[in-house]
Amino acid sequence: MPGPGRKTKATNKTTNESGSSANEIPNTQLDSFIGDIDNAEGWSPIVDILCQYFELPDISTRSGLKKVHANFESIYRRLDKAYTKNASNERVMGGIVGIYAKLSVDSLLRNKLFQKGFLERLFPLLDIPSCRHLALRALTTVTHHGGIEIRMKIAKSYLLLLRLLQDFPDDPKTVELSIVVLSHSLISTISDEGIKIDAHLGESLDLRDIVGIVTETLHKPAPSRVLVDHSVQLLASSTLHCKVPPTTVKFLVAGLRSNDWIFRCTCLGGLVRLHRNESEPDQRSLDPMKLMDCVSRPVPSHLNDILQAYGFQRSETLLTVKTAGEFQKAMMNSVSTHDLYTLGIALAGFILRTEFSISEGTFQTKNPENGRMETMDLGLPFTMWSDALPHCATAIRVKGLPATVDMADMLDMKFYIMRQRIPDAVKIAKTALKRNPDFAYAYYVLTLASDPVVGLRAAKKGIKCRNITPFVRFQMMQRAVEQAGEMGICILQESASTGDKKWEEGIAFLTSALEDSKTYISEAPPDNRHMKNVLYWNILLRITVEEEISADLREVQGSIRKLKIADDFSDWIGIPPPKTNLRLTQQTVVRLFPEATKEWGEFIGNSLAIMSQPTLSTEKVEDDLAAWLDDVHIEGKPDDHCHEPATFSSSRVELYRCSWCGNPSAILRKCGGCSKARYCDAGCQTSHWKDSHKKSCVKKNEE
Structure with a gap:
């Protein structure tokens, strides 16, 4: 189906002295579209109808977003007026929030929308059952593409997201999307940059409670790839900033045996940070x-x-x-x-x-x-x-x-x-x-x-x-x-x-x-x-x-x-x-490894299957909006917010190691003779040539 906003061309706007658009569409005309909106199946068709009504350009492209930039005040005024007038119509409100979320992919538009009070329009939808998934989906898009200050602003509402996790534990989509938003916003808040912006915000978070609730969700059957990927990132990032529950530590310890290498090292990084605040400096001198x-x-x-x-x-x-x-x-x-x-x-x-x-x-x-x-x-x-x-x-x-x-x-x-x-x-x-x-x-x-x-x-x-x-x-x-x-x-x-x-x-x-x-x-x-x-x-x-x-x-x-x-x-x-710090980390891993394997071994053993799942749901009616929100042609390809499973063959290690000194690097230069040997620089190549490579390289060329 054509994407929202792609059926019509953008209408050039002119602004009169009062600041209003000369050819602004009266909101009364929206009434004629309400019937179509009420009969639409799924959020994407609703957004499609609204984009046509507001004559928006194709906001999935850079050129379309530029046109929104040029007419932002007029477009926003019309959208916000329609939102206010239709406060009793969940579908109109939700569709307009979906448009806001899509515009938030552009950093300048995102900042303008937040200055206008986008969050105040979005958060109330979380309490409306029919709009909850839409609002969470919008928050995932905004926090994924959003700047650190916007993520930190969303982090202030973490209690609302925790309440959703606790009130709807059997709704997989609500649980998944809530954790994605928490992960995006909280990791930014407790990062070095976030602490520089506002150290008190990170301190005000009940991070231990958050970590405990997120860890508990991983015990539920068949967690999704998106949930697991964002959960492990949040848990590993939190270890430096709070005393995480024992079960979370065991999860990170067991994660060292995941089939996914990025998962492994995310857990190892979390464990290395676990004792940093209580550790002692290493011995520097000798008496x-x-x-x-x-x-x-x-x-x-x-x-x-x-x-x-x-x-x-x-x-x-x-x-x-x-x-x-x-x-x-x-x-x-x-x-x-x-x-x-x-x-x-x-x-x-x-x-x-x-x-x-x-x-x-x-x-x-x-x-x-x-x-x-x-x-x-x-x-x-x-x-x-x-x-x-x-x-x-x-x-x-x-x-x-x-x-x-x-x-x-x-x-x-x-x-x-x-x-x-x-x-x-x-x-x-x-x-x-x-x-x-x-x-x-x-x-x-x-x-x-x-x-x-x-x-x-x-x-x-x-x-x-x-x-x-x-x-x-x-x-x-x-x-x-x-x-x-x-x-x-x-x-x-x-x-x-x-x-x-x-x-x-x-x-x-x-x-x-x-x-x-x-x-x-x-x-x-x-x-x-x-x-x-x-x-x-x-x-x-x-x-x-x-x-x-x-x-x-x-x-x-x-x-x-x-x-x-x-x-x-x-x-x-x-x-x-x-x-x-390293001593305490090693002691923790050795001490907890048997218990961690017992508690989380089955989960970690299935981690590769979990990480290999497709990231977009196949539920067509509701999640076609997810596909639309992710369909952005600005950077050249869509972003599904997750990494590919990082499985590895040991034979590939040598491709990243200097043939002479063994230094690991991704920018090694190949031998011009055999194209097999790799070197840090001319010095390593010369040394290897003199030492042994001359014979093997010449032999290779003769073959």
Whole structure:
């Protein structure tokens, strides 16, 4: 059937001095259309009749909306006058609200309508049985296309929508549409942007009650795809802003095993936010006194066996203690020699050995008169030990030996890191890598950059450097796990639009993080202080990514045991594991997974079938209006408000991974020879060519 407004051409309007249209149609003429409206079956024909009566252009197109822009005041005045005059005619009121909803697809028209009081016309229809679905459908369209301020205004009426959920629990359409509106409006309200606009609005919402009611609807038989998609987004977004009910947490935990990858990572994102407000910061420093005290006591027998098997000389604790002693000796020697060049070479070696290589301190002596410790002037250009780094770097550069240029840069970068001046350290690292692309420590410094894309790429490239110490390698590996994990979650949650394949890149990020975590766990010192963090990611990602996970988590018990050992090492050196956000998330998932599987396992097992459902109802009489509201030819295609099920074949992961360094990305360049290998940039391509690709590429071309 032709769309509403497509049977007639727009009539040019002229406006007289009083502001009214010269050829405005008298509303009395609407009476002649009432009979047609009363006899129409469904809302779409009603809207069609009204569009013809008001001589509206085709408001499904950009050109039609432009014509409405040109005559907005006249068109709105006629529509509003008809609405007011026919306040007792539900069909006329509903049809006019449907027209308003369609116009709201255009942001400028939407703002004008809201200024005119569109919501005041729309909300009363929710209490009229024959108009309820129409009004909710209009709200879904408005909130889907609406700006954040309009969504926040609608969020203020959340109690009305909750009442509909509670009063009509057996009306699937009312339940579905109410949740869609709640999801659209509330997520905007509690977003960072929404909080900036009005923090008090989000605080005024009874979000826990909302979350509980929405979760309960998911227990009902055969929930629709639209309901599930919007429910999980709302539940996952709410975890940062309220203490969600236990059943909701279990739903998110069980959701980690959904067949739909976007569903999985939406749940993982919600779980990661769950404990953010109660979590503790991670360990940033090491108390040398506690460390010395710990090594002066016998190592617990089970930890001693582990260190013996790994190799005491390679353990982080021993390397840190040994380096601390050598650092003290080097500083003492500098007092007598004043040889900053030799001191700088020694310090550069320490930096490549362990994280806490440069201790902070100063040369002090006791004042015999008052007994206080005072800083000594020993003729050196520094008093604080860390201040020696830039002076030593200068001494190395003065020597002018090519082999020591990287060492000088390393000292400057370490100094800036200790002073929390990361951008200055990154600037040096970028310059140094232009001179020496195999400078591992410079890549490590780039991993500290605020841009995770830059940091992850640097970590993956740095790990491949030929001249790299175990400490620097493992530092970059743990950074790669963290950055790839976080980016993967973000990409998958932001890639829910139909046809958007960027989520495949997100899976490549998670796969990369999981692979690096496995390598780190098997090769890094068992007493490494980052071992706990990597195991948190490892456990969460294995539960989320791996194909088969049992309800009792037997597949990840090895990682759980290793985490207990990592905790024991932390307790041994006097630093109990802090309750970081990731630690609490991991503990919640492991603790609740069996119960979550029992309560929500069947639902999650059917999630792919649910997400594969068509999004538009086949009930022709009423939902033809839904099709009309979604039929907008502005962006080139209709939008059904849902994402396609994100199922994935593991073989596609390699399409998003650099063939040399393994960095995940969607903008890799193909090898011009074989078109199979993919690279971050020319540097990775050159390195792979020299290492191994030359033979395979030539062979491929010969075939």
